[in-house]
Amino acid sequence: MTPIQPRTLGTCYYPEHWDRSIWEDDAQRMVEAGLSWVRIGEFAWSRIEPRESEFHWDWLDDAIEILGRAGLKVVLGTPTATPPKWVLNKYPDMLAIDAQGQPRKFGSRRHYCFSHLPYRAEAGRITRDLAERYGSNNFIHAWQTDNEYGCHDTVVSYSDAARSGFQNWLAARYGDITALNKAWGNVFWSMEYDDFSEIDLPNLTVTEPGHIHQLDFMRYSSDMVVAFNKVQTDILRGHTDAPLIHNYMGRIVEFDHFGVGADLDIASWDSYPIGFLSDRLEASDAHKQHFLRQGDPDFQAFHHDLYRAVGRGRMWIMEQQPGPVNWAPYNPAPLDGMARLWAWEAFAHGAETVCYFRWRQAPFAQEQMHAGLLHPDSTDAPALSEARQVANEIKAMPDPKTAKGDVAIIFDYASAWAWFAQPQGADFDYFRLVFDMYRALRRAGQNVDILPPDAPSLDGYSAVFAPGLMTIPDGLRKILQSTETPIILGPRTDTKDINLTIPTPMGPNVEGLDVTVRITESIPPTAKFDLKGGGTARHWFEHITGDAETYIETIDNQPVLVGSSGLFYLGAWLDEAGFDRVIQMFVTPHKMPAGVRVRDTDTHRFWFNYNPHSVTIDGNEIPTAGVIWQKL
Amino acid sequence: MTPIQPRTLGTCYYPEHWDRSIWEDDAQRMVEAGLSWVRIGEFAWSRIEPRESEFHWDWLDDAIEILGRAGLKVVLGTPTATPPKWVLNKYPDMLAIDAQGQPRKFGSRRHYCFSHLPYRAEAGRITRDLAERYGSNNFIHAWQTDNEYGCHDTVVSYSDAARSGFQNWLAARYGDITALNKAWGNVFWSMEYDDFSEIDLPNLTVTEPGHIHQLDFMRYSSDMVVAFNKVQTDILRGHTDAPLIHNYMGRIVEFDHFGVGADLDIASWDSYPIGFLSDRLEASDAHKQHFLRQGDPDFQAFHHDLYRAVGRGRMWIMEQQPGPVNWAPYNPAPLDGMARLWAWEAFAHGAETVCYFRWRQAPFAQEQMHAGLLHPDSTDAPALSEARQVANEIKAMPDPKTAKGDVAIIFDYASAWAWFAQPQGADFDYFRLVFDMYRALRRAGQNVDILPPDAPSLDGYSAVFAPGLMTIPDGLRKILQSTETPIILGPRTDTKDINLTIPTPMGPNVEGLDVTVRITESIPPTAKFDLKGGGTARHWFEHITGDAETYIETIDNQPVLVGSSGLFYLGAWLDEAGFDRVIQMFVTPHKMPAGVRVRDTDTHRFWFNYNPHSVTIDGNEIPTAGVIWQKL
Amino acid sequence: MTPIQPRTLGTCYYPEHWDRSIWEDDAQRMVEAGLSWVRIGEFAWSRIEPRESEFHWDWLDDAIEILGRAGLKVVLGTPTATPPKWVLNKYPDMLAIDAQGQPRKFGSRRHYCFSHLPYRAEAGRITRDLAERYGSNNFIHAWQTDNEYGCHDTVVSYSDAARSGFQNWLAARYGDITALNKAWGNVFWSMEYDDFSEIDLPNLTVTEPGHIHQLDFMRYSSDMVVAFNKVQTDILRGHTDAPLIHNYMGRIVEFDHFGVGADLDIASWDSYPIGFLSDRLEASDAHKQHFLRQGDPDFQAFHHDLYRAVGRGRMWIMEQQPGPVNWAPYNPAPLDGMARLWAWEAFAHGAETVCYFRWRQAPFAQEQMHAGLLHPDSTDAPALSEARQVANEIKAMPDPKTAKGDVAIIFDYASAWAWFAQPQGADFDYFRLVFDMYRALRRAGQNVDILPPDAPSLDGYSAVFAPGLMTIPDGLRKILQSTETPIILGPRTDTKDINLTIPTPMGPNVEGLDVTVRITESIPPTAKFDLKGGGTARHWFEHITGDAETYIETIDNQPVLVGSSGLFYLGAWLDEAGFDRVIQMFVTPHKMPAGVRVRDTDTHRFWFNYNPHSVTIDGNEIPTAGVIWQKL
Numbered sequence A, B, C: 001m002t003p004i005q006p007r008t009l010g011t012c013y014y015p016e017h018w019d020r021s022i023w024e025d026d027a028q029r030m031v032e033a034g035l036s037w038v039r040i041g042e043f044a045w046s047r048i049e050p051r052e053s054e055f056h057w058d059w060l061d062d063a064i065e066i067l068g069r070a071g072l073k074v075v076l077g078t079p080t081a082t083p084p085k086w087v088l089n090k091y092p093d094m095l096a097i098d099a100q101g102q103p104r105k106f107g108s109r110r111h112y113c114f115s116h117l118p119y120r121a122e123a124g125r126i127t128r129d130l131a132e133r134y135g136s137n138n139f140i141h142a143w144q145t146d147n148e149y150g151c152h153d154t155v156v157s158y159s160d161a162a163r164s165g166f167q168n169w170l171a172a173r174y175g176d177i178t179a180l181n182k183a184w185g186n187v188f189w190s191m192e193y194d195d196f197s198e199i200d201l202p203n204l205t206v207t208e209p210g211h212i213h214q215l216d217f218m219r220y221s222s223d224m225v226v227a228f229n230k231v232q233t234d235i236l237r238g239h240t241d242a243p244l245i246h247n248y249m250g251r252i253v254e255f256d257h258f259g260v261g262a263d264l265d266i267a268s269w270d271s272y273p274i275g276f277l278s279d280r281l282e283a284s285d286a287h288k289q290h291f292l293r294q295g296d297p298d299f300q301a302f303h304h305d306l307y308r309a310v311g312r313g314r315m316w317i318m319e320q321q322p323g324p325v326n327w328a329p330y331n332p333a334p335l336d337g338m339a340r341l342w343a344w345e346a347f348a349h350g351a352e353t354v355c356y357f358r359w360r361q362a363p364f365a366q367e368q369m370h371a372g373l374l375h376p377d378s379t380d381a382p383a384l385s386e387a388r389q390v391a392n393e394i395k396a397m398p399d400p401k402t403a404k405g406d407v408a409i410i411f412d413y414a415s416a417w418a419w420f421a422q423p424q425g426a427d428f429d430y431f432r433l434v435f436d437m438y439r440a441l442r443r444a445g446q447n448v449d450i451l452p453p454d455a456p457s458l459d460g461y462s463a464v465f466a467p468g469l470m471t472i473p474d475g476l477r478k479i480l481q482s483t484e485t486p487i488i489l490g491p492r493t494d495t496k497d498i499n500l501t502i503p504t505p506m507g508p509n510v511e512g513l514d515v516t517v518r519i520t521e522s523i524p525p526t527a528k529f530d531l532k533g534g535g536t537a538r539h540w541f542e543h544i545t546g547d548a549e550t551y552i553e554t555i556d557n558q559p560v561l562v563g564s565s566g567l568f569y570l571g572a573w574l575d576e577a578g579f580d581r582v583i584q585m586f587v588t589p590h591k592m593p594a595g596v597r598v599r600d601t602d603t604h605r606f607w608f609n610y611n612p613h614s615v616t617i618d619g620n621e622i623p624t625a626g627v628i629w630q631k632l
């Protein structure tokens, strides 16, 4: 495996948007700004192959040549997220179908169903054409597959292709229909099937479908994404040694990123802190107001840590927000300094490369109000000078090696699906729970590692947290017995088996921890159960029985955090004060002003000020939107 | 008619969920807990007849035998709420169609359209098969038809079967199309038809359909439920003398429960106080917070009184919530004591039998998070000991005979449909209005009878209320002339004729009460019109003219409650203080702490404390979630 | 062109709803009440032609004769908004299709797709039949085409007819597909087409469709309305010299009213102040509460001014709310006096005629709860005596000539569509922006003219405002260079070209005004950027660069209002205080109590008190809901 590379910057460029006459100048300006990488091609299918088998390679040859000769390393994207109209004409049933049974039409992007095998083959075919032409091109230093899998809610499709694919997948998983009926508990409402071909997709049922019906369909849908991607990586591996990358999005949990990541070399993601604050974060109005032009101080960090795990240590930002975007409900501009801060936050979390999206704002089409490093009239946008500053700064600090985390959290996509299939409370969500705990760790100044549920070891951490991990895999269960690291399970951890069924004995069933949860309450946002000593339980509350010692309890003496022999179980979703108390049983928090975050690499400690005002820490002032660092 | 039976307890049991080896032990434990009844079979079609005409009776024979021999009386359910997949394969068009035109698919329950005649016949056929086998079985002491008609919004279907059924129904009702055009006022927007076959269902119209079009479709849809049920009761009557029961739900008004009830012997309902507080009750956040783990203090009482009327005196709880459920937006656990309190509240309102749903929580399928009397691992859930306590208590007080109410409210399903068809204000709802008045009566400590609109007499009450009764039936109109009971009509009562048309003279047209309403205001939630002397008008306000004396008026001197010769008209929807004032004109309220409710039987007065804290009343302490009683 | 006519009153009448025996009496009562006009026929197709080619003219002949002989002038409506069922039977595909792909069914009104050419022809055919029979009838003094184009969201349809019509329209607009691909920027996501026949309608796309795809579809849809109406006006012109009118609605912006108006003689509109306050106005709860029974004090005025422009000086109220309506979320009754106030407000803004909707409240069908001048039982409703009072008052003041406005606002339907296609913020809307500025002008007591974007001159005003005018037409751009009137552009004005593309140089590009906007922020409702000197920026904030002088800036020194040589640019959406400050740079406000509005004609100044309490102004008391006037 290629080792982690020195810190670099880049940008996303669309030569097909601009007159060929300015490509050279654009390339020069990129280089002058200190950028090393340029990503191209991922939406250009209609210009590469405007009609079936009619290829226009010349412009792309030239673009790569011009960019490469200027000194830029090219990331070439497979254009499979935007099949041209002729592909749809060829396969009219390739569109995904929404939950209401309507086709999701042509006219934007990601208009394909992952279960549609002929389109999957067509995507492989264009990948092969690209790979054959450019696989050994010296200017191409990495490949990107497709673009933002899952964006715009595109993992799940209720198409005919999905239904028959799902039936085959179930047949393979369960072998015979009796096994499925038993695993699904279909006796419950006479839902038993005689044959796999009778099984429909779990949409539009009279009341909720079986939770395992739902969960298996999400497992299947995730597998389709992995398989779609693997077609491309298998082809690319045959033609290139350059690393393969996909650009994930923020808070997309509908497919297993670890699964896709296993076939890639680097995990990258598209980081839009202000857009994400607006459109995918539970927070109070006051919080969203305070961080309006900075983005949430933990959301990016979480994804850096998550994707560093998905990339087995190698992580990029493939698209970094440079200014206002167009796609969130509201789209404020970043404060001056944020385009630099976000880049350094990524580097501090181990990013090798940060590419700003995009070089020049296109004046047309859907994203014309989405900023770039240049304005549409080619003048410098504010982020360009910040990028230039970062480019200079990394010259002195090229080494991205992150410290091993002080603590770790286990993140499990299958649990996200299980919570979705069986939320038990209207606003419950696995990501939200894990992220609430992650935030508490960040408030305490901890370096966090995010681990997959099949992590080979939990050793070397002050504590490892596994909130909401509905089913504990066998490997992990064994590790829990051997590690000396304090492990904090719950709420809801290990309460279901692989078929989303309650086991007997009832969980959690972790040796050494005498805890059983037989009664679970989901409670509305207005309700809370106060804790002795501060903090409160919210959303989710479990009635804990067993011999484990109680560390935190409610004012009514109901246990909330219990433990024995280094294994702990937290039976509730807590508020900030409550989570802070749990954390502080295991780690000593850094003292920091609100809105400031800290992150260490092997060599440096970085302080980030997400506030819209300056702060002082240890006598050092950090300006508004500022970042400072010191050698460790 | 069989007289009202002594108080008993029971539970719902699914032998098909459990290994046969534990049935005997389960039966023993039920008996030991003091339970007398066990309901079985209502979802077991796929185990009775897994493929067409292939019957597996043995397990059901055994289950009945085991339960019966243990000393339990069995209620056997017809399994028609969950037709197996092969039935759907046989009749692919049997699914209901939603208002958007989509079939409501297989994979949960109630996946049939009431208008689909072949399925109705198939449901009759399986009923006959069960009746022939078990009609004279000595262990079967009652039958239940289907399960929870109308649950999951299943009364109304926009299927082809519904459309042609509706056309025939209209032809039968109106005779010729000219009569329909006139009754519907179709001249209004050139909506006149030439033939009944031209009439479509009232969904997806450009703007609202004709209100009477809507209302007639709801009348038709209700008739389909009555007819569906009657197929089964006609068959069962031929094979058994055991009483026939259906288990209604809470706040389902889409079909006429009196109509279905006319073909049954006992009305039962499924009482989920905490689920219903969460998912079907208008109340402030503070109210929902206060009663979070107890349920609303009046919602159950209302349905007890309603279904006692539907059952002509005979009422059961077929399913009683024992712990957290799974299906409401939020699902807290009941306070200790509530499983007892709810049972006694039911008994005090005349219930013969209270069956806890369910014996053992199934670890699989949709309701795996729905509590039972046993946990999935067969340990006792908290409600089991409360059931045991109730079982002991009723030994001393077996007689369920309820006192005749102090006051009565008329409840009319057709008015609910008329309000739905013509709400005139965005959040208006007939149930909500009636229930607001019912709550005021309960706050005043009154025993309430709920009467159908064709009640033969209104005598013997301190007052009878008929809020929102859009059209007064002829029989009732006559009774209003002869009774000496004070009658309080309005708001909106008697303002429309049977075709939802404004009559001339304009209503109300009750002899002896000179009141006319020509102007009606619907007002937003933020607005209110204050009353002289306290209270305020909200939601609905009528401009009253006529010679009747004014008893309550607004601060602007607009009459709100008027009356003459024992007939009163209330021209507004009031707040709590306002309704309390109206009530107190006719009855003397009991003094009680907030959250306490009282109910009398012929022999006892019961006090229920719905508060999450103890209270003192007349020197007696009632603990949290407690119930006490005294001999009258 | 016929000059503006003296002030008159009228009503809407449906002889087909009532027994012929009362028509004569109704006509007498109308005349006695002082009404001059009666509109009939617009929903009566099923009575005129109940089956294809079977005409029943007699009743309509009689009705016209009776009304005319009584002294009333008749407005005859073409009945094309309510085609009878047989028309739908003839053209089953004439229904509009909603955005979800469902047909919008028969059973109410406006159930046709504007793109359906056979129905358009059928509508022309019935228009011709009416025109031939009544074109020279002396009692008919005006014609109305159809009814309330666009009501119930009926401009846009996703039908097959619309798709092929759109394809043809695009082919005509762009000539060849390459031009369209370029104009739409289809290269962006490989959305390029090979042929116009490949272009689908912009619904149900995976994520948002191209903004210009959306905008062109709205342009097309608007053109269909214009074309539909023109079929009728062309026919009518051949048979009558009476003026042609359409009755527009409030806040419908989906089609170009100026375009429809160009083929008509008079613009009328249907004014429902209380309904509109409830269902189509952004305002605080407190505002809606204060004006609950009076309606918003500016909404009607805005539409009077707008439609006076659409009618090139000739404006009517074809339907004036007389009491509670039925169709808004909440439907309070007007305060006594409002039916008079609204009429005088219309007259003061130049209305020739105000027709109350409707003569008698029909007791049946959808609008049975919608008041009239008579109650359903033929007794006088409150508005009748107010109409009588107005009828007497106008005898002394017949002249409706309005003063030229003090100031003007440009209103551009195409900008409304462009904002809809590209809002950039979740709750942004062109009408809302323009109306916010209009309100500020009204608060300052200004007489406002609303101008189309192709107004031939901007001279003679204290100031002209052009907020949100996304693209400046060539003619207007020239006028900006020559007028001496101060012009206030922005926010967003002149920032896009005709293809909704950002131009280079970036806008605004108005000679003499050195301003460029390169960065735009959309900000959530909770956020605001305060201004030095008072007021705040909300919703929308632009980063202004250039040499123009700054007049208003934020507390962070960012320019908000800049200008040079009489041209100004406002770079933000402001709150009330902020807009007031901008206005007061150009005009001297009248001092008036809150809730009072003023409007001048050539001869008089009118004061309207919209408050639910009396006020004193210049020593004169204006009672609640009162209007007073004085000679200028």
Ligand SMILES: [Zn+2]
Binding pocket: A148, A270, A319
């Ligand atoms: Zn992106």
Ligand SMILES: [Zn+2]
Binding pocket: B148, B270, B319
């Ligand atoms: Zn149930």
Ligand SMILES: [Zn+2]
Binding pocket: C148, C270, C319
């Ligand atoms: Zn109208």
